[in-house]
Amino acid sequence: AVVTVSESTARLIREHRLTEKPLHVVPNAPQSGSVVSEDEALRRAKSRAEGASRHLVYMGSFMPYKNVETLLYAMRELPGYTLHLLSKMPDARRAELEEQGLLSPLAASSNVVVHNGVSDEEYAELLESAHALVTASRAEGYGLPVVEAQAAGCPAVISDIDIFREIAPHAVFAPVTEDPQADAPAWVEAIRSLEEETVRDRVILEGLQDASHYSWRDSALKLMRIMRGDE
Numbered sequence: 001a002v003v004t005v006s007e008s009t010a011r012l013i014r015e016h017r018l019t020e021k022p023l024h025v026v027p028n029a030p031q032s033g034s035v036v037s038e039d040e041a042l043r044r045a046k047s048r049a050e051g052a053s054r055h056l057v058y059m060g061s062f063m064p065y066k067n068v069e070t071l072l073y074a075m076r077e078l079p080g081y082t083l084h085l086l087s088k089m090p091d092a093r094r095a096e097l098e099e100q101g102l103l104s105p106l107a108a109s110s111n112v113v114v115h116n117g118v119s120d121e122e123y124a125e126l127l128e129s130a131h132a133l134v135t136a137s138r139a140e141g142y143g144l145p146v147v148e149a150q151a152a153g154c155p156a157v158i159s160d161i162d163i164f165r166e167i168a169p170h171a172v173f174a175p176v177t178e179d180p181q182a183d184a185p186a187w188v189e190a191i192r193s194l195e196e197e198t199v200r201d202r203v204i205l206e207g208l209q210d211a212s213h214y215s216w217r218d219s220a221l222k223l224m225r226i227m228r229g230d231e
Contacts, residue, residue, distance in 0.1 A: 001226055005142040008163040024231060026223050027167075028144045029214035030151035034124060041153025041204050044128055049197070054131035056083045056191065057154070059123065059145040062093045067159070067176055070136040072102035073184035075111055078191065083134070084126060088117040127152040132194055135159065136187065138176050143167055147214055150207035155200060157190050167214075170206030 001022045004010050010025050036044070048054070056078075060066050068085070075083050094114065097103040104110035118126065127133065133149035133156045140163045146156050147167055156171040158164045164171065174190040175183055194200045225231045 003223065003226065006163055006166055008166050009141050024222070024226050026219045026226070027214050028142050028147070029216045029219055030144075030148045030211055032216065034148060035151045035211065036153045036208075038205055038208060041208060042201060044153050045200055045204055048129060048131060049200075051129075054081045055126070055129055056081055056157075057086060057126050057130040057133045057149070058083065058135060059086045059133070059148075060135055060137070061087055062089050065138050067136040067138050067180060069097070069100070069102060069180035070176060070183050070187060071134055072097065072112065073181045074187040074191065077184065077188045078111070081111060081131070081191070083112045084130075085112065085114045086118045086123065086126065087115075089114055124152070127154045130154050132157045132172075132191060134187075134191065136174070136176055136180075136183070137161065137164075140164065146171065147211050151211035153204050153208065155194050155203045155207060157187070157194070168207065168210050170203065170210050172203055 001024055002013070002019045003024050003026050004013060005025065005027050007025055010023055013019060013023060058068065058071060062068055071083060075081065094103060098105055103112060127149055133145060133154050135146065136159050138159065139161065143164055146158055146164060149156050150168060156168055158168065158171050158173060159176040160173040161176070164173070172190045172193060174187045177183055194203065222231070
């Protein structure tokens with residue numbers, strides 16, 4: 001058998017005839033201890049809204065398809081916001097973004113913070129304090145940070161691609177094309193939409209429901225059934 005993590009990737013495998021073996025979907029999931037209650041999620045949201053600044057979180061690599069450029073263009077129009085890039089950024093990629101004027105060599109003069117890696121504890125704390133998790137990927141196989149954010153009660157503002165519609169149908173979506181600068185205004189609008197309390201709370205509560213469909217225990221049990229030939 002062949003196992004993949006989403007219906008979107010399974011469809012692509014079928015379309016490109018990559019296997020003739022039985023194909024099954026066993027999705028990823030957030031860590032069980034990271035899932036919060038509705039009351040806790042709304043409490044966190046209220047606390048964030050009372051803060052002096054709004055934090056945006058990006059968790060992922062800096063490969064071209066991740067399209068971090070769109071997020072950096074959007075930050076030019078988001079005073080009062082700070083974008084936290086959590087993963088380790090290769091020096092060559094940082095130099096490229098600096099040459100484009102999208103990253104400042106001096107962190108103090110920019111509303112973008114490059115963390116170059118964070119611990120699990122730091123990641124959890126940043127999700128708790130974040131206005132939103134953002135990702136402008138043009139393609140993904142699953143998108144675990146999106147589900148992790150929703151499970152933690154953090155709204156997700158994400159690219160309008162099939163896989164994200166599958167795993168997080170109640171997130172806030174924004175377009176991605178081959179022109180990051182042209183896409184940026186729509187991202188600014190999507191991020192700012194969460195400043196409205198009723199919109200924010202709806203996205204949080206529906207995001208918790210999206211994330212509730214994924215469980216490592218359920219995925220492990222399904223994988224065991226596949227290995228036993230029961231599916």
